[in-house]
Amino acid sequence: MVKEILEKEVLTIIKEIFPEADISGVSVDVSDNFGDYATNAAMVLSKRVGKSPRDVAGELIKALEKEKVNLVEKIEVAGPGFINFYIADKFFIDNVAEILKEGHGIGKNEKEKERKVMIEYTDPNPFKVFHIGHLMTNAIGESLARLYEFGGAEVKRANYQGDIGLHVAKALWGMKQTLDEMPKDSATLTEKTAYLGKAYSFGSDAYGDEENTKAQEEIKEINKQIYESSCDKQLRELYDKGRQWSFDHFEVLYKKLGTKFDHYFFESQTFVEGTQLVKDNLKKGTFEKSDGAVIFPGSKYGLHDRVFLNSQGLPTYEAKDLGLTYLKYKTYKADLSLVITASEQTEYFKVIIEAMKQINPDIAKHMAHIGHGMMRATTGKMSSRKGNVITGESIVNNLIEMARKKISIEGINEKEKENIATIIGVAAIKFSILRHQIGKDIVFDPEKSISFEGDSGPYVQYANARAQSILRKAEEKGIELNAKDYTGSVTDIEKILQRFPSVVGRAAREQAPHFMCTYLLELASAFNSFYANTPILNSGDVASYRVALTRAVSQVLKNGLYMLGITAPERM
RNA sequence: GCCCCUGUAGUUAAAUGGAUAUAACGAGAGCCUUCUAAGCUCUUAUUGCAGGUUCGAUUCCUGCCGGGGGCACCA
Numbered sequence: 001m002v003k004e005i006l007e008k009e010v011l012t013i014i015k016e017i018f019p020e021a022d023i024s025g026v027s028v029d030v031s032d033n034f035g036d037y038a039t040n041a042a043m044v045l046s047k048r049v050g051k052s053p054r055d056v057a058g059e060l061i062k063a064l065e066k067e068k069v070n071l072v073e074k075i076e077v078a079g080p081g082f083i084n085f086y087i088a089d090k091f092f093i094d095n096v097a098e099i100l101k102e103g104h105g106i107g108k109n110e111k112e113k114e115r116k117v118m119i120e121y122t123d124p125n126p127f128k129v130f131h132i133g134h135l136m137t138n139a140i141g142e143s144l145a146r147l148y149e150f151g152g153a154e155v156k157r158a159n160y161q162g163d164i165g166l167h168v169a170k171a172l173w174g175m176k177q178t179l180d181e182m183p184k185d186s187a188t189l190t191e192k193t194a195y196l197g198k199a200y201s202f203g204s205d206a207y208g209d210e211e212n213t214k215a216q217e218e219i220k221e222i223n224k225q226i227y228e229s230s231c232d233k234q235l236r237e238l239y240d241k242g243r244q245w246s247f248d249h250f251e252v253l254y255k256k257l258g259t260k261f262d263h264y265f266f267e268s269q270t271f272v273e274g275t276q277l278v279k280d281n282l283k284k285g286t287f288e289k290s291d292g293a294v295i296f297p298g299s300k301y302g303l304h305d306r307v308f309l310n311s312q313g314l315p316t317y318e319a320k321d322l323g324l325t326y327l328k329y330k331t332y333k334a335d336l337s338l339v340i341t342a343s344e345q346t347e348y349f350k351v352i353i354e355a356m357k358q359i360n361p362d363i364a365k366h367m368a369h370i371g372h373g374m375m376r377a378t379t380g381k382m383s384s385r386k387g388n389v390i391t392g393e394s395i396v397n398n399l400i401e402m403a404r405k406k407i408s409i410e411g412i413n414e415k416e417k418e419n420i421a422t423i424i425g426v427a428a429i430k431f432s433i434l435r436h437q438i439g440k441d442i443v444f445d446p447e448k449s450i451s452f453e454g455d456s457g458p459y460v461q462y463a464n465a466r467a468q469s470i471l472r473k474a475e476e477k478g479i480e481l482n483a484k485d486y487t488g489s490v491t492d493i494e495k496i497l498q499r500f501p502s503v504v505g506r507a508a509r510e511q512a513p514h515f516m517c518t519y520l521l522e523l524a525s526a527f528n529s530f531y532a533n534t535p536i537l538n539s540g541d542v543a544s545y546r547v548a549l550t551r552a553v554s555q556v557l558k559n560g561l562y563m564l565g566i567t568a569p570e571r572m
Numbered sequence: 573g574c575c576c577c578u579g580u581a582g583u584u585a586a587a588u589g590g591a592u593a594u595a596a597c598g599a600g601a602g603c604c605u606u607c608u609a610a611g612c613u614c615u616u617a618u619u620g621c622a623g624g625u626u627c628g629a630u631u632c633c634u635g636c637c638g639g640g641g642g643c644a645c646c647a
Binding site: 034080125295310314318345371406437439443463506517529537 | 575576577578583584585586587588589590591592594595596597603606607608609610611612613627628639640641642643644645646647
């Protein structure tokens, strides 16, 4: 990679001619208008060696030219003291050949080699709707998982689902009140989950209604019975039914989204261990009693105090999360155990991690939480209690339907069409999530929905589909791919292609898939422009090179999309 | 009230302390008897305010103003 080679070279030279500067690293970056790469090293050195930046640059260039780094064609000093590198076209052409050689392995690296990573993400709750926020967590978690895998890590995907707790009690109470509306077993999953959503809403409203003390008592009682497994036959049946409906529904979505979990954890498994942990550590003073509840005094550590066991003695989500941490640790000894949730839980996880640090610092040191921004609708705050959420299913299905209408490939059957439409619809939602910085909120306008044009997943997919179409035709025509013997000049495309491994590295290192999005848009745009303005198949002598370049573009687009959890269809 | 995050064209976003802040959408003008028009080409416009650090600040620091989130038995 050019960046790394030049950085090493420049650093070596600096150590040689300015040892007194005592510099440990320099950065060489891609430059758009001034050569191919540039470094600010001379400006950084300037005050350390007491010379003007341009003079320092001059001396560095002299030394660099003597070294004759063969990929560099020309070096210049410019502006306040930048050193600009012009890279030889031959280097970029060789890189195209290299991409063809690497094939689907392009972008793989060993930065995370031997590292064991567990990522918990998505975390929908049975009995509640799978909403747009879950879609967001899923897209981010899946992408991070794939980025770690490309770095050589062993990744386990985990999903934690709240099949026990107050929200379940609320939904069950709601179901009991509306038994006559309950869908039959033969009903569709959509009908079943819609019913559960309504039942939860009903129970939640009743619980929140201060006048309705009877409902509150009953819901609390149901909650207790579930924890104790002491519920009657009818309640048990409702519970089993609702839980199963939810899980079936989630699996359908995961399949569409392209996520396959290795481990499922449930709150019904974590609460026993969690409760025990809190009780054990209450004696040791890690936890304290307060108003009949057991709390972790986060305020001692600059955090919030939080309740771990409520005054009924039942574990809250906090205690269950401690139990989950142990359960995960028993299942898989990860070097890094990541939890992805919306940023509203960021403060909460600081408390959990601090509490775990007090209980078992060896486990706590592997834990990390990533809070992503919230998906906010232009129509106001979404709330599953109020029932004005946008469900994951509706948004995905709408996009798939839109994509289906745009497909105009001849000679494919309905099933193939459905598959392609799904791939495109999922790409649209995932890309629109992932192209933002993870921590920032995303404003989602349900009216405008999500674009298939411009900065979008389908745009990148489309560029690849065009490339694939060219490759099919090239094969029919018998054009041989040859990237090595080309001696002409290169375009932006080769230069962008060359950066791919650096982008993969940065996206993984900074846990920031949006760098990959930005990169893919740039590459797709350069290729689309090339495609529109330059003949590829009918270009005589250079056809074999242009087709080779097309294949390299397609390969990089495919691998880049894969790292975002997006599939690239051959045709669309 | 306390704590955390955040403020970039009309809108949605991007920019490892670097040179002329980058795209898309929108608006306007063109381009399918050549490889998929989900496309291409051109035009249009931006760093909340006030200081500070720096050769250089959208980026770092302080204050103010706006937005979001969290803060006891929900998840």
